[in-house]
Amino acid sequence: MAPGADVFAGLKSAKQTNGKQAVQTILAQYIPRRLAQHLAEEAGAMNNLADTPDAALKKAAALVNGWRVKPVGSEGYRTAEVTLGGVSTEELDQRTLEAKRVPGLFFIGEVVDVTGWLGGYNFQWAWSSGWCAGQSA
Secondary structure, X not given: OOOOOOHHHHHHHHHHHOOOOEHHHHHOOOOOHHHHHHHHHHHOOOOEHHHOOHHHHHHHXXXXXXXXXXXXXXXXXXXXXXXXXXXXXXXXXXOOOEEOOOOOOEOOHHHEOOOOOOOOHHHHHHHHHHHHHHHHO
């Protein structure tokens, strides 16, 4: 969730300079505050930096830097419908659908701000954009 940032290095540096700060305070420099609090709890790092072992800091950093989305199911075609809005096409390479600002990050389907007629066109866009991004990834 913090591309290009070494969260563990940031936590270690903050531990050396101001060990009285809470772990979640430093995590909140990378991710939203409430999410930082949740991940600090999950990592067992709810103390201040000075009182938190490096193992807990590594776990907290891994939760931020190693976060993955794993879909667990689908409502199927029964509830599928097109949406409006999303990631601007101006932010993506038009040939690969790779984010211009974050190399290696691709957006496809209805996540992208592409709108069309109902009737299966959104499925075609999802499949085609997925194929295109997959070939480039």
